[in-house]
Amino acid sequence: MGPLVTTEWLAEQLGTSGLVVFDATKYLPNESKEGCTEFLRAHVPGARYFDIDLVADPDTDLPHMVPTPGRFAKLMTQLGVGNGSRVVFYDQKGLASAARGWWLMGLFGHDEAAVLDGGLPKWLKEGRPTEAGQPGAPSPATVAPGEFRPDFRASKLRGIGDVLRNVLTRDEQVLDARAAGRFTGAVPEPRAGMRSGHIPGSVSLPYTDLLNPDGTFRPAGEVRGRFQAAGVDGAKPLVTSCGSGVTACILTLGLRIAGFPEGAVYDGSWTEWGGRADTPIEVG
Structure with missing residues (x-):
């Protein structure tokens, strides 16, 4: 799959x-x-x-x-x-x-x-069926026996300390999935009291740029082209960011589809970065 x-x-x-x-x-x-x-x-x-x-x-x-x-x-x-x-x-x-x-x-x-x-x-x-209300108990055929055993992959995750260090080193390329107006600071953040702008050195790539108007992904070649236009060449490790770590995952999924290394997600994203007074920001 x-x-x-x-x-x-x-x-x-x-x-x-x-x-x-x-x-x-x-x-x-x-x-x-x-x-x-x-x-x-x-x-x-x-x-x-x-x-x-x-x-x-x-x-x-x-x-x-x-x-x-x-x-x-x-x-x-x-x-x-x-x-x-x-x-x-x-x-x-x-x-x-x-x-x-x-x-x-x-x-x-x-x-x-x-x-x-x-x-x-x-x-x-497409006229496919739906159900309403609370779902019943899962079908025995779909329930996995035993417990889920996690295997945590720390390399897929970044915290604020990692991103602060990267502002100085620029070792990793940070891609911002928010709309362009939020990235530049021209549009206010949807969360009240949040500063506007972006992480210094990050690059804007709205997640919607990877999608067709109907919400499906563009063909893999087109997705790869969007990343390349944003400066992605696979040479630098990648970190995706957004408002709160949700649509950043669409960029990460897009990287997989395009054949690039997935990199990591900055989990706190702009809610953390823009919500603090001690983090540098850029606008424009």
Whole structure:
């Protein structure tokens, strides 16, 4: 299973042994919807809700930060995911937050994970069935026996200390997935009180540049071209960033699709960086 699956593939695979499907939708603070509420209205048959605010570190004020391996393992086991599971993530906006679930699985050593290309909008447009309400107990065929055992891959993660050092050394290339106006500081951040601008030395590559208007990924060659236009050549290690570590994972997924090394995700992203007074910023 590749990192991206089609609606046709998922429709054929639903209900097969070991397949777990998650709706991983997360709306921004300035959006008037809530992911779980919308999930209850309509979701892919058999899907469960993957709450990125729950599958997170509960002991920080920053949103949906990476949980400990123990917490991640416990929650995945409760959700019926084992080391033999195939896990597919989708979201309600085409592609915005599902890649966070995919990236978390890889961070904790599970490579049999994918994102549904085009998400729920494409599924609905094609007239495919949905369910409403709370999902029932997972089908015995899809529940993995035993517990999920994590294998944490620290190289896929960056913290604020790493990024502060990189501002001085420029050893790694930082790609910012936010919209261009947020990167330059021309548009205010959706989180109240947040400074505007970007990490010094980072490069703007809005995640939407990798997508077609319908929320599906552009062909691999086009995705590679977008990265190359942003200065990516594979020579420097890469770090992706965004508002809060969610759409940065779309750039990471895009790097995989384009054949570049995936690099790492700066988990705190701009919510952490722009929310502190001791971090340097650039505008324009």
